[in-house]
Amino acid sequence: MKSVLPVVSVVAFLLVVWIVSVVPMNIHLAADQAARGDVAVQPDDARARQEVGAVALALRNPAVIPMTYTLDRPRLPGPQQVVGELWNTVFMVSPTSRQSLIYHGWVTLSATLLGFAMGTALGIALAVGIVFSRTMDLSVMPWAIASQTIPILALAPMIIVVMGAIGIQGLLPKAIISAYLSFFPVVVGMVKGLRSPDAMQLDLLRTYHAGPAQGFWKLRLPASVPYLFASLKIGISASLVGAIVGELPTGARAGFGARMLVGDQYGQPLVTWAALFAAAITAAALVGLFALMERITLRRMGMAA
Amino acid sequence: MMALAAIMLIWGAGWTINLMLARRGGNGVGWMAPLVFGLTILLIWEVYVRLAGVSPIILPPPSAIAVTFSDSLPLLWADFAQTILKGAMTGYVLGAIAAFAIAVLADRSDFLMRGILPVGGFMAALPIVGTAPIFVKWLGSDWPSKAAVVGVMVFFPILVNTVAGLRDTTTMQRDLMRTYGAGYWPTLLKLRLPAALPFIFNGLKIATTLALIGAIVAEFFGSPTVGMGFRISTSVGQLALDLVWAEIVVAALAGSAFYGVMAWIEGRLTFWHPSQRT
Numbered sequence: 001m002k003s004v005l006p007v008v009s010v011v012a013f014l015l016v017v018w019i020v021s022v023v024p025m026n027i028h029l030a031a032d033q034a035a036r037g038d039v040a041v042q043p044d045d046a047r048a049r050q051e052v053g054a055v056a057l058a059l060r061n062p063a064v065i066p067m068t069y070t071l072d073r074p075r076l077p078g079p080q081q082v083v084g085e086l087w088n089t090v091f092m093v094s095p096t097s098r099q100s101l102i103y104h105g106w107v108t109l110s111a112t113l114l115g116f117a118m119g120t121a122l123g124i125a126l127a128v129g130i131v132f133s134r135t136m137d138l139s140v141m142p143w144a145i146a147s148q149t150i151p152i153l154a155l156a157p158m159i160i161v162v163m164g165a166i167g168i169q170g171l172l173p174k175a176i177i178s179a180y181l182s183f184f185p186v187v188v189g190m191v192k193g194l195r196s197p198d199a200m201q202l203d204l205l206r207t208y209h210a211g212p213a214q215g216f217w218k219l220r221l222p223a224s225v226p227y228l229f230a231s232l233k234i235g236i237s238a239s240l241v242g243a244i245v246g247e248l249p250t251g252a253r254a255g256f257g258a259r260m261l262v263g264d265q266y267g268q269p270l271v272t273w274a275a276l277f278a279a280a281i282t283a284a285a286l287v288g289l290f291a292l293m294e295r296i297t298l299r300r301m302g303m304a305a
Numbered sequence: 306m307m308a309l310a311a312i313m314l315i316w317g318a319g320w321t322i323n324l325m326l327a328r329r330g331g332n333g334v335g336w337m338a339p340l341v342f343g344l345t346i347l348l349i350w351e352v353y354v355r356l357a358g359v360s361p362i363i364l365p366p367p368s369a370i371a372v373t374f375s376d377s378l379p380l381l382w383a384d385f386a387q388t389i390l391k392g393a394m395t396g397y398v399l400g401a402i403a404a405f406a407i408a409v410l411a412d413r414s415d416f417l418m419r420g421i422l423p424v425g426g427f428m429a430a431l432p433i434v435g436t437a438p439i440f441v442k443w444l445g446s447d448w449p450s451k452a453a454v455v456g457v458m459v460f461f462p463i464l465v466n467t468v469a470g471l472r473d474t475t476t477m478q479r480d481l482m483r484t485y486g487a488g489y490w491p492t493l494l495k496l497r498l499p500a501a502l503p504f505i506f507n508g509l510k511i512a513t514t515l516a517l518i519g520a521i522v523a524e525f526f527g528s529p530t531v532g533m534g535f536r537i538s539t540s541v542g543q544l545a546l547d548l549v550w551a552e553i554v555v556a557a558l559a560g561s562a563f564y565g566v567m568a569w570i571e572g573r574l575t576f577w578h579p580s581q582r583t
Contacts, residue, residue, distance in 0.1 A: 006420030014424075075443065135320070135327040138334060139342035149564035150557040151517040154533070157525075157541045158549050162363050165544075237430045244432055248525045256435070264438035264526060272438050280431040287430045 018079055024054035025076035026068035031057060033071065034064050077273050085274040101259070101278045108243050108255040109282060111171050115178025116239040120232065122179070123186030130187070131194045131220070132212070141191065147184045155180075156245045174246040174255075181242040182235030186228075193227025194220045226303060229294035236286045244279060256282075308356035312349050319345030365547040373547040374554060380536075381555050388533040389559050391448040393520035396455025397512065404460045405505070408467035409493070422468055429461035437523035446527040455519040459512035463505070470504025471497050503578050506571035513563040517556060 031049055035041045042060040043049055049057060058065055069078040077085075086101070095102040126144075130137045156177045163173040197219050205215050247257025256279040263271030323338050347367045353359065354366040361369060374381070411417040437454045444450035474497055482492045524534025533552050540548040575581055 003419045003423060006416050006418075007423050008420075010417070010420035010424045135323050135338070138327050138338035139323045140339075142335075142339035143343065146561060149514055150560035151514055151521055153518045154521050154537060154553050154556050157538055158546060158553075161541045161544070162546070165363055233430070237432070241432045241434060244435060245522055245525075248522070260435055260438055261526070264442070269439075269442070276432075276435045276439070279435055283431050284427065287427075 015079060018076075022074070022076050022078045023058050023065055023068050026071055026074045027054050027058045027061075027064065029071055029073075029075065030064050030067040031061060034061075034067060039063070073267055073269055075269070077270055081270060082273045082277055085270045086277060089274055090278075098254070101274065104255055104259050104275070105278055105282060108174075108240070108247070108257070108279070111174035111243040111246070111255075112178050112236070112239045112286075114171060115175035115243065116182050116236055118175065119179035119182035119239065120186050120235060123183045123231075123235075124190055124228075126183075127187050127190030127194060128216075130191050132216075144184055144187045144191075148188065152180065152184075153177075153242065153245055156242060157248075160246055174243045177242040177246045178239035181238040185234040185238065186231045189227045189231030189234075190224055193224025196227065197223045222301060225297060225301065226294075229290060229297070233287050233290050233294075236290060237283050240279070240283050240286065308353055311352050311356055315345060315348050315352060319348075362544050362546065365550060369547050370550040370554065374551040377548065377551060381551060383531050384533045384536050384552065385555055385559065387448060387529070387531045388451070388520045388524065389517065392451030392523070392532070393455050393516040395448070396452035396519065397459055397516040399452065400456035400459035400516075401463050401509065401512065403456070404463035404508075405467055408464050408471060411468065412471045412493075412497075413489075418468055418472065422465060425461045425465040425468070429465060433458045433461075434519055434522050437519075438526045441523065441527040447529055448532075451520045451523045451528075451532075454523040455516045458515045458519040462511045462515065463508040466504045466508030466511075467501060470501025473504060474500050502571075502575045503580065506567065506575065510564060510567050510571070513567055514560055517560050517563070521556065 028049060031041045032046060035044070035046065035049075041049070041064065043052065052060075058068075068074070069080070071077075074081070089099060089101040093100045095106075097103060126136075126140065130141055130144075159177055160173045163169070163176070194216075201219060201223075202215070205219055210218065244255070244257040244260075247255040248261060256275050259275035260272050260279075263269060263273075263275065319341055322341050326334050326338050326341070350364075351366045351368060354361065354364055365373075407421075411421050434454065436457060437450075440450040440453040444453055478496060478500075479492065482496050485491075487495070521534040521537070524532045525538050528535040533556060537549050537552050540546070540552070572581055
């Protein structure tokens, strides 16, 4: 509770920086628009205005400053414009419409969740294999660790195109990208977690005459839960980024990535900004959901920090 | 059928070698086993593509990728210089310096620290790479816009880790410094920054991969006609997948080397830390 005020202050500071930056970012556009609308602007000539710095132009034309917040195609939209666009495209249109961010969000989210489920299941299975087989540990684990240092996201465009070429389109290619992005963090985290019981605990089980299977279910698996949740939180945000990037290079028509690209190409910055914020809110909600599940699970298991 | 038999044979051989290696133990197993495993996968890939008649357009065999790699070295180097050296490195250095400076400044106020840690941790989980179209619009399509995306992406992990690291001293250690009559700066330089180094390097290592991802993905939103992201997206469009794979090899090598360099520096600077003792 005692961190609420500091967090609110930091967020408020960022918001103020944003609001203040809108004026210098948009003042040239706003001045041009005002001049076209027969409002007296200093200096009058459009070319002369380009020579003037943003802050100087704002100071010489205080009347134009309010316009910087209401441009149709701003360089930097005001927060209220982004919120308005989000409101309009989330609540004001039918969720099945192509205008609706809920529709686009579901396209991205379904691929994310499907891929995340596949990647997590495979990751846990491989981690169990690695912990119980020294050969797998020696041959596979270094590659799982090395994969964290390379930008495997670069594979995304190729997966989409190759799978499209063999007739698989839509959800699955994006889900596969999400799957392999969440796969490696889960493997690395789960191996760490399954190995986290110390020698004393393993010895205790041995004195109980517990076999490897009992050791796994009663000690290793419960001990790995905190590590699993840490990996899941990394994995789900990586999955979402994967699904978004999977929509970029092939001109997908639906999804957050497609909205960002459409806004970019058709000069509708508000569409890009709204998609960006919607993606951020989705990521925050997913990570928050797993953090909540983590707290409840750990508390019920008696491991709450 | 023949392809399947050959694959089973290669897999069996590779796995047997590794089983023997694992049972023998001793020196060198740590790098020999993954090497054998990697070679087995490459061999299976090659044999599968050749025997099962997979179109080389869809999945080029490793040998074809190697040939393309060595044939287009000048092209790959130009892309590497544009994306990694200019875009990723500039952004990485700027983002790291900014994060470090803000962490040290915020560190003077407990209030700020308690605000920045959760906000920074939250921002690090967001899909920041989506800001790429905005930066491309603001800064043009050449490398500065990529450096900006990279800078923002690496900023938050480094910030959060540095802030966490600066708090990682015990009361006993700080009291000791006080008994020496050390003020803020000596305490910062001689105790708290060295103690924070393992955290800082953790952030810097996480950021190496992010920097490469940011620089490559930002090029999907607009770039001059050079760069790894540009080459990947256009070559995918032309179904020149051998060139795409060659770029991915470059990205993998660059990523591992970048990470390796940071890990090496970490080892030199934090040799005293328990995680570095062997």
